[in-house]
Amino acid sequence: MLKSIFTFLAASVLLVSTANAETVKLALIDPLSGAMAGAGQPALSHMQFEAERLNAKGGLNGNKIEIVGYDNKVNPQESLVQLQKAIDDGVRYIVQGNGSSVASALISAVDKHNRRNPGKEVLFLNYAAVDPAFTNERCTFWHFRFDANADMKMNAITSWMADRKDIKKVYLINQDYSFGHAVSEAAREMLKEKRPDIEVVGNDFHPLGKVKDFTPYVSKIKASGADAVITGNWGQDITLLVKAAADYGLQAPFLTYYGASSGVVTQTGDKGVDRIYQINEYYGDFDDPEMAKRQVAMYKEKGWDFYYLRLSTMMEMLKKATDQAKSIDPVKVAFTLEDLSMDTPTGEVTMRKSDHQIQLPLFMSVMKGDMKYGAEGTDYNFHKIAEISREDVSLPTTCEMRRPKQ
Amino acid sequence: MLEVIIFSLLNGILYGLLLFMLSSGLTLIFSMMGVLNFAHASFYMLGAYFAYSLGMHIGFWPSLILAPILVAVVGALVERFGLRRVHVNGHVAELLFTFGLAYVIDEVVRLIWGTVPVAYMAPASLQQPLFNLFGVEYSMFRGVAMLIAILMFVALWFLLKKTRVGMMIRAALTHGEMVGHLGHNVPRLFMCVFGFGCALAGLAGVIGGPLLTTEPGMAATLGPIVFVVVVVGGMGSLPGAFYASLLIGLLQTFFVAIDASIGDILNGIGMNVDPYGEVTGITLANLAPMTPFILLVLILIFRPRGLMGELEP
Structure with a gap:
């Protein structure tokens, strides 16, 4: 009896650990409650919707994508707490968009974290914080912007x-x-x-x-x-x-x-x-039939419209970069993302190497x-x-x- | 310029009346229990959400009546099974109780209706323009909202001053034990007043929901301003709350409308300052959301009993 329990426990521990090795967590740090939740919730749903689609296509270099939401209430201080929580949860890819005030705090924090923890670097994928400074005077290697700036x-x-x-x-x-x-x-x-x-x-x-x-x-x-x-x-x-x-x-x-x-x-x-x-x-x-299909499916499944094409672009580019680098290590992925081009329903987009600002x-x-x-x-x-x-x-x-x- | 003044006036009065609907219930409850009800704005939020949910089935007009009644029932239950028991332990316990209740209601609303604003809107018939002034439409709903608020004020005044029930309430507020000795059921009266105060907040919610937004944060945004109204007007004074509401409503709207910075004003009264400096460059419009709290501080310093409050015994 005892033995069978032990084997069961050992097996489940093994299961959990292999499951961990096969998922890449993307942490969305955005307002998920309060006045601005109307901007954060659809983004979370969009990422989850696209994660399911990309996982069916092999995920990131064969690793499953898992989307985790962290509610920051558009508050920079709260965002830093959530960032620390995400890092403690083993997240290496941070996604944020709503509020350049938040993005500014995250950029500094990620920069500091990466300097102090070599080998545990975190990438900041920005899908909507469009203060031009982030890809000009305040640009860093760890930040990629997938939205046109202001x-x-x-x-x-x-x-x-x-x-x-x-x-x-x-x-x-x-x-x-x-x-x-x-x-x-x-x-x-x-x-x-x-x-x-x-x-x-x-x-x-x-x-x-x-x-x-x-x-x-x-x-x-x-x-x-x-x-x-x-x-x-x-x-x-x-x-x-x-x-x-x-x-x-x-x-x-x-x-x-x-x-x-x-x-x-x-x-x-x-x-x-x-x-x-x-x-x-x-x-x-939605003149592109594939996009139209996704709009209909996403509204039906998630109750939100297919609004954030840039989130889809972001995740597809991440997939392309991880597949090309044959790794999910953020540093390698970051180098591959530089000057990476990709075809989208609206034409070719490129992640410009000089400032990590997408061109679209x-x-x-x-x-x-x-x-x-x-x-x-x-x-x-x-x-x-x-x-x-x-x-x-x-x-x-x-x-x-x-x-x-x- | 004239149109800005007229519309700021209309907007300010409407906002002020909405504040009054909220603060009248709060002030009534305060004069009864001697304790500020921190959960008052939460009842306002409940009113909006109830009206939204009911409105989907029975339409706007019936929910205008039903939603406040539902809120009143919730309020009465809270008084009967919560506050009355806590009352034995004194004011601090009551204060903490309402404080906690506000959080509970907030979370319950989030659980039931979600964290995102709901699409609670005025009925289509009321979205038509009421009149057209300077090419700007003033929607029927705003007119109706104003009318309801004024009717409520008149009805409240009539109830308190001209009816037997009002007399009993006023007597119970100051001489509770005496009213009890005369054979009236004072605890039941208090429960009714608490429920009634909550219903007023609920009614404000039914109207405020489509006007502002119906979202879980709506209690937290209006709550502090309502307290300011009660303090500025004078604790426990209904006419005071009325004037303070209008004052704050008008102040806030006019501050937005005036295109001037602190520097402009200082220069206007003869002081020579740089109109584009760090502090002097702040415009009045930027200060607008702060005005209620500036007023609160000033009142507490210069007239601690508020506009119409009674002197401390």
């Missing part, structure tokens, strides 16, 4: 605006932290260059995730006579902003970074049509009704109206990368 997105928006002669007055409204200020600064600089005739009639900053009622801001926008609004708001801040604008019948179009965030379509409905624009790496037409085409889309693949169970989604090529999106970098010895 300047690149503004570059694309302003290029698109260059032909829109009906826009003469622009209002800027952004969140009051590094990212919001970066958006505002880029907008003013690039508009001056590409459309010197445009007047910036307002430049507001509001606290991140704290404003529940945007109507005072909207009446200010209305009074300014702006005929377009540029905003980098994300999470609840974009949903409530466009909702307040819709309530007020504000006619000016919103040129947004994250207009298709969860909740926007449901909250604005008809009033958002032709008013909310988004610059992003994807759009809601962007799309301007606008909210429409009667779409074939509606978002959030409605028939509204974002229809592609312009493609901005990879070359036109790209910007030079000031990064001077220090690489570890190979």
Whole structure:
């Protein structure tokens, strides 16, 4: 009897240890509760959905992917606690996106960890924190950004605006932290260059995730006579902003970074049509049949739309890098990721070696009704109206990368 | 400029009335128990979630009535089986009890409705514009919300000042034992008042849910401001809470609307400072979310009993 128990225990210990050796944990450190959970939860679901698909295709160099969520409540201090927890759990790949304030703290912490723990390096895969500094003056070898940074997105928006002669007055409204200020600064600089005739009639900053009622801001926008609004708001801040604008019948179009965030379509409905624009790496037409299939399957399985194409790109590139390096060791994978190119449904993307900033085409889309693949169970989604090529999106970098010895 | 003023005024009043709906119940409960109910904003959140869930089956209007009643029942049960037992151990125990209750309600809401905001929206019929001013639409729902708040204020005033029940409540607040000796069931009265206060918070939730957002953090964001209202208005004073709510509502909206920085104002009154400095460059709009707390500090320093509070006996 005792012997059989022992063999059972030994067998289960063996099972557990082999199971551990075969999984690569990707830790998502993002807001999974609270006001900004609407940005973090769909990302977690997206990664889980894609992990299942990639695992069926052999995972990362034959190792299964496991997605683990760590709730940071968009708080930099809390994120560091979660990072430590993830590292203690044996995670070597950190994924984060919501909040450049958080990314900034994580970059420093990961850098410090990797300096002090050679052989136990951790990689930081950033899918949405777009403060340009991270791939310029603050670039590090351990950080890879799979989203266009704020300047690149503004570059694309302003290029698109260059032909829109009906826009003469622009209002800027952004969140009051590094990212919001970066958006505002880029907008003013690039508009001056590409459309010197445009007047910036307002430049507001509001606290991140704290404003529940945007109507005072909207009446200010209305009074300014702006005929377009540029905003980098994300999470609840974009949903409530466009909702307040819709309530007020504000006619000016919103040129947004994250207009298709969860909740926007449901909250604005008809009033958002032709008013909310988004610059992003994807759009809601799903003209690629494979993408359309994933959108339908993911909404059915997870209850979230297939919104974060960049997360899919990130995980596919990670797969390509691990397969090529024949290893899941973060240092080797990092070196392979440099200058790695990959075909995606929207064209070829490359992880630029000099600053670890992905180079990719962007799309301007606008909210429409009667779409074939509606978002959030409605028939509204974002229809592609312009493609901005990879070359036109790209910007030079000031990064001077220090690489570890190979 | 005029349109900014008018709309800020409308928005400020609406926000102020919403704050009052919340703080009136809190102030009522405070004057009864002598203890601040930390879980009050949680009942507001429950109101919003109940209305959202009920609304899916029976529509908005019936849930406008039913949701607050449900909240009242929850509140009454909390008083009957929680607070009344804790009461024996004194005020600190009661305070801690409501403090813990707030956390419990928060977590329960997360468990049942999830951590992400729910799509609780005003009915389509109320999303039409009520009137059009300067090319800006003012939605019907905002008008209705304002109307409900005003009706509630009138009804509350009538109930407390003009009816027998109101007389009993007012008497029980100050002379509880005497009312008991006269043959009234004071504990039951207290339970009803607690439930009623919670219902007011629930009603605020039914209206505040679509106006702001219905999410698990909504209690935590509004909770502190409601306490500020009660302190600024004067502990236990209903008219005080009313004025304080409007004051805070208007302050917050106007601060957002005014395009000026601290430096501009200081320069305006003749002090010569750099308008783009670290501190002087902060705009009033940035300060808006802080205004209730600045007001709280100022009131506590210069008029500790609040706007209309009674002097300490």
